[in-house]
Amino acid sequence: MPTNALDVSDLTVAYKEKPVLWDIDLTVPPAVLLAVIGPNGAGKTTLIKSILGLIPTVAGSVRIYGRPYKEQRKQVAYVPQRGTVDWDFPTSVLDVVTMGLYGTLGWLKRPGKKEKKLAMEALEMVAMQDYAHRQISQLSGGQQQRVFLARALVQQAEIYFMDEPFQGVDAMTEKAILRLLKDLRSAGKTVIVVHHDLQTVPEYFDWVTLLNTRLVANGPMEEVFTEANLEKAYGGRFMQLKATARALP
Amino acid sequence: MFSPQVEIMLIASVVAVACAIVGVFLVLRSMAMMSDAISHSVLLGIVLAFFLTRDLASPALIIGAAVMGLITVFLVEMLHQTRLVYEDAAIGIVFPLLFSIAVILISRHAANIHLDTDAVLLGELAFAPFDRFIYQGVDLGPKALYIMGAILMVNIFFITIFFKELKIVTFDPQLAAVLGISPVVVHYALMSLVSITAVGAFDAVGSILVVALMIAPPATAYLLTDRLHIMIGLSALLGVASALGGYAMAHYLDASIAGSMATVAGLIFAIAFLFAPGRGLLSVAKRRVEQRWNFALVTLAIHLWHREKLSPVVGNAYAIQELRQHLRWSSTYFTSVMERALKQGLIAKRDQYVQLTEEGRNLAREGQGF
Amino acid sequence: MIELFNNLFFDHTLRTVALGAGALGIVSGALGSFAVLRRQSLLGDAISHAALPGIALAFLLTGNKSALVLLSGAAIAGAIATWLVTNIAGLTRVKYDSALGIILSVFFGFGLVLLTYIQKQPNANQAGLEKYLFGQAAAIVEKDVLIMAGLGLVALFLLFLFWKEFKLLSFDRDFGTTMGYPMALIDFVLTTLLVLAIVIGLQTVGVVLMSAMLIAPAVAARQWTDNLAIMVLLAAFFGALAGVSGTVASSTISRMPAGPAIVVAVSFLVVLSILFAPRRGVIWQRGRDYLLRQRFRALGGKKDV
Ligand SMILES: Nc1ncnc2c1ncn2[C@@H]1O[C@H](COP(=O)(O)OP(=O)(O)OP(=O)(O)O)[C@@H](O)[C@H]1O
Ligand SMILES: [Mg+2]
Numbered sequence: 001m002p003t004n005a006l007d008v009s010d011l012t013v014a015y016k017e018k019p020v021l022w023d024i025d026l027t028v029p030p031a032v033l034l035a036v037i038g039p040n041g042a043g044k045t046t047l048i049k050s051i052l053g054l055i056p057t058v059a060g061s062v063r064i065y066g067r068p069y070k071e072q073r074k075q076v077a078y079v080p081q082r083g084t085v086d087w088d089f090p091t092s093v094l095d096v097v098t099m100g101l102y103g104t105l106g107w108l109k110r111p112g113k114k115e116k117k118l119a120m121e122a123l124e125m126v127a128m129q130d131y132a133h134r135q136i137s138q139l140s141g142g143q144q145q146r147v148f149l150a151r152a153l154v155q156q157a158e159i160y161f162m163d164e165p166f167q168g169v170d171a172m173t174e175k176a177i178l179r180l181l182k183d184l185r186s187a188g189k190t191v192i193v194v195h196h197d198l199q200t201v202p203e204y205f206d207w208v209t210l211l212n213t214r215l216v217a218n219g220p221m222e223e224v225f226t227e228a229n230l231e232k233a234y235g236g237r238f239m240q241l242k243a244t245a246r247a248l249p
Numbered sequence: 250m251f252s253p254q255v256e257i258m259l260i261a262s263v264v265a266v267a268c269a270i271v272g273v274f275l276v277l278r279s280m281a282m283m284s285d286a287i288s289h290s291v292l293l294g295i296v297l298a299f300f301l302t303r304d305l306a307s308p309a310l311i312i313g314a315a316v317m318g319l320i321t322v323f324l325v326e327m328l329h330q331t332r333l334v335y336e337d338a339a340i341g342i343v344f345p346l347l348f349s350i351a352v353i354l355i356s357r358h359a360a361n362i363h364l365d366t367d368a369v370l371l372g373e374l375a376f377a378p379f380d381r382f383i384y385q386g387v388d389l390g391p392k393a394l395y396i397m398g399a400i401l402m403v404n405i406f407f408i409t410i411f412f413k414e415l416k417i418v419t420f421d422p423q424l425a426a427v428l429g430i431s432p433v434v435v436h437y438a439l440m441s442l443v444s445i446t447a448v449g450a451f452d453a454v455g456s457i458l459v460v461a462l463m464i465a466p467p468a469t470a471y472l473l474t475d476r477l478h479i480m481i482g483l484s485a486l487l488g489v490a491s492a493l494g495g496y497a498m499a500h501y502l503d504a505s506i507a508g509s510m511a512t513v514a515g516l517i518f519a520i521a522f523l524f525a526p527g528r529g530l531l532s533v534a535k536r537r538v539e540q541r542w543n544f545a546l547v548t549l550a551i552h553l554w555h556r557e558k559l560s561p562v563v564g565n566a567y568a569i570q571e572l573r574q575h576l577r578w579s580s581t582y583f584t585s586v587m588e589r590a591l592k593q594g595l596i597a598k599r600d601q602y603v604q605l606t607e608e609g610r611n612l613a614r615e616g617q618g619f
Numbered sequence: 620m621i622e623l624f625n626n627l628f629f630d631h632t633l634r635t636v637a638l639g640a641g642a643l644g645i646v647s648g649a650l651g652s653f654a655v656l657r658r659q660s661l662l663g664d665a666i667s668h669a670a671l672p673g674i675a676l677a678f679l680l681t682g683n684k685s686a687l688v689l690l691s692g693a694a695i696a697g698a699i700a701t702w703l704v705t706n707i708a709g710l711t712r713v714k715y716d717s718a719l720g721i722i723l724s725v726f727f728g729f730g731l732v733l734l735t736y737i738q739k740q741p742n743a744n745q746a747g748l749e750k751y752l753f754g755q756a757a758a759i760v761e762k763d764v765l766i767m768a769g770l771g772l773v774a775l776f777l778l779f780l781f782w783k784e785f786k787l788l789s790f791d792r793d794f795g796t797t798m799g800y801p802m803a804l805i806d807f808v809l810t811t812l813l814v815l816a817i818v819i820g821l822q823t824v825g826v827v828l829m830s831a832m833l834i835a836p837a838v839a840a841r842q843w844t845d846n847l848a849i850m851v852l853l854a855a856f857f858g859a860l861a862g863v864s865g866t867v868a869s870s871t872i873s874r875m876p877a878g879p880a881i882v883v884a885v886s887f888l889v890v891l892s893i894l895f896a897p898r899r900g901v902i903w904q905r906g907r908d909y910l911l912r913q914r915f916r917a918l919g920g921k922k923d924v
Binding site: 052054070076078080084086092096108109111135151 | 656781782783787790791793794795796797798799800841844845846
């Protein structure tokens with residue numbers, strides 16, 4: 001049996017008083033492009049953050065390629081939501097991308113020529129090489145998103161966690177980012193993406209995790225992305241989203 | 250009228266109440282540090298007004314100081330609006346500058362101004378009873394009491410009349426906009442009150458301890474209640490308690506009255522921080538522990554329940570050993586959770602197997618939000 | 620002017636004082652940059668006010684008035700204050716700004732209690748603690764400068780050593796955590812350095828105005844550059860410039876207190892930077908808007924756009 005890219009078992013997470021994720025069991029095979037979907041407040045961001053150890057968990061365990069997360073950090077790349085950092089910070093695009101290499105650099109060592117070159121290559125992959133020396137506050141939302149993607153690419157990871165990478169980008173950029181994600185999958189990487197637009201889910205992804213505090217469903221697109229499951233995840237709100245049902249397979 | 254001690258306590262209490270009731274809105278609006286800024290920069294207003302009037306007793310000093318308070322607020326907002334400076338940094342630039350200018354002016358013209366920088370920081374509460382309000386030869390009591398009393402009246406008047414507006418702007422700015430209440434007007438009105446209060450209190454307790462009286466009692470009250478009018482009343486009470494307690498402490502140690510008031514205000518806050526019912530550290534910790542057990546029980550129930558649904562055969566029993574491995578809890582933790590679950594009748598145990606009871610199933614359903 | 624330079628080089632006292640103020644400016648400018656970028660500007664204010672009871676207690680407990688003892692007390696009190704602010708805001712519904720206000724004023728009030736208490740003691744050795752309120756540059760002696768410079772060098776060396784980690788912490792803490800860096804520890808080290816920077820300035824600038832020395836040089840420097848390293852260097856330079864000119868002003872103009880003079884000098888740099896810095900500065904931006912409008916009009920655009 002091939003190892004799963006991600007094994008989450010019995011994951012329960014609570015902020016201060018409130019349980020946000022209950023007893024989540026999740027297995028994801030390697031080399032899939034997975035969409036995590038669910039209504040606002042469903043716990044999508046929380047799921048990713050708790051898998052990455054950014055939020056303490058009440059119970060449960062996480063395995064990446066069969067081994068505990070702590071041993072596998074080098075295999076993991078993370079693209080946080082764009083709004084989580086200060087884009088007026090005095091630093092350049094190239095510098096931000098280079099931060100993706102701090103993990104392999106380790107303590108005290110400075111990024112040198114080699115790191116700069118790797119970062120440049122990552123920037124080329126997202127077509128941002130011309131912006132390398134720009135200050136990050138001079139970027140548009142879509143460009144910021146691509147910089148974050150480049151920072152994840154430079155990590156050379158096996159599994160990618162991305163929180164709403166399509167948020168606030170134009171159609172062109174969306175296509176470009178999608179192309180990139182599909183390339184990653186073709187190269188055998190696992191890509192886990194929090195996504196909001198139900199219409200595009202079947203077109204973009206091949207694996208779906210439906211979440212609403214608890215796990216509603218998890219599996220290949222055709223099996224899981226059904227009206228019944230969506231209704232379960234979105235509840236009453238699904239009625240309003242019914243228009244999107246036309247896009248269902 | 251009264252003995253000087255009683256007069257000092259009276260003045261201190263009036264100062265504390267005046268500070269506390271405007272402080273409530275600073276605390277609720279997350280603008281606590283504005284009191285720090287204003288209470289420092291009013292000094293410049295006092296000094297400049299003094300240069301104009303050459304009279305330390307002139308009411309123009311209060312007006313000058315209040316205007317300087319508003320200028321501070323305005324400058325901070327202006328700096329912030331250039332988008333070149335973060336808001337907290339803007340506060341941290343404006344008030345030290347204004348305060349420094351004031352200190353330089355005082356020290357350069359020390360001979361002309363009967364203000365010294367120590368008084369600015371320490372306040373002169375102990376001397377307040379010596380400056381008396383004498384009308385047609387009749388001693389009517391210390392001047393400070395009248396000034397602070399008037400400021401307190403203004404505060405009470407404003408807060409009572411505009412209670413609704415203040416409340417809406419504080420808790421629901423969007424609704425305020427819909428109702429046509431201008432947040433800007435309310436904001437500047439409130440800042441004027443803070444400035445006037447700061448000037449008055451400044452004389453008595455000095456610039457930095459104004460902050461203690463404006464923030465500590467309201468923050469304490471905020472740990473004790475959710476209702477705005479109770480919070481205001483409670484802050485006033487706690488302010489008086491800090492004033493009187495502070496006076497006693499100062500008397501006992503023969504130390505700064507203002508400093509002692511701040512210390513007592515801080516001690517009262519510390520008590521609430523630790524022991525406030527529901528919100529204090531102790532309650533929170535206790536609740537966390539309870540919740541942890543509850544989470545554990547619900548997690549256990551949900552886990553067993555999922556398992557039941559997956560394989561509704563063999564009487565739904567589950568080997569304890571296997572269960573422990575799945576939950577990945579330490580063995581002591583697992584044992585105590587199991588004990589609790591048994592005691593609460595959520596599970597039934599037979600030999601090395603467990604099974605959910607109907608009650609346990611209900612808990613699982615509830616936990617999953619069905 | 621020439622006389623001033625003469626004095627700066629040959630007047631022993633003035634040189635000592637100016638050196639001390641310069642050292643303090645360098646360290647507070649550099650560390651303050653991080654405080655400002657991490658939105659911790661006012662934490663510096665709380666820490667410096669909280670230093671007062673630390674100084675007083677250190678004296679009460681040891682009976683010793685040497686700078687090293689008193690500043691150790693200040694550093695410990697500052698660290699406790701930071702810890703309290705974080706926990707009050709983190710564990711209860713009391714918000715961060717209220718927590719800052721309470722800790723700042725209550726610690727300071729308690730410091731005043733101790734100070735007045737000490738003044739009443741029949742002990743000839745007690746005078747001189749008040750100089751920590753507004754600072755007293757003139758009272759600084761060679762030994763103090765050595766201590767300041769020593770502490771400053773340690774702080775700057777650590778800043779240099781953990782540069783990459785501090786940058787990561789300031790820009791994207793969560794990302795650092797996912798790469799396996801112990802961000803809480805890095806945060807602790809950086810905050811300790813901030814406390815150190817504050818402590819260094821207490822003798823010269825005093826607890827009341829010290830926060831300005833952290834914030835103002837950084838804010839001024841930020842306007843001239845978009846590069847963190849240059850910003851930190853520039854802030855250090857601005858800090859030193861303000862420190863030296865403030866102390867020189869205080870020693871040449873009669874009855875000019877040093878702390879406030881330094882603050883006015885550094886604020887002047889802030890105003891200059893915000894107005895005149897290329898690209899970011901207000902005048903530059905206004906000018907650019909104006910030129911754009913002109914060009915737009917020249918192209919035949921309507922006026923009211
Ligand atoms: N730091 C926090 N403290 C307390 N509660 C939080 C915190 N962050 C999130 N929550 C709560 O946890 C729940 C899940 O939040 P989360 O951000 O994971 O949702 P999400 O699915 O990512 O939503 P969205 O689609 O809006 O991004 C929400 O109810 C939210 O209010
Ligand atoms: Mg989210």
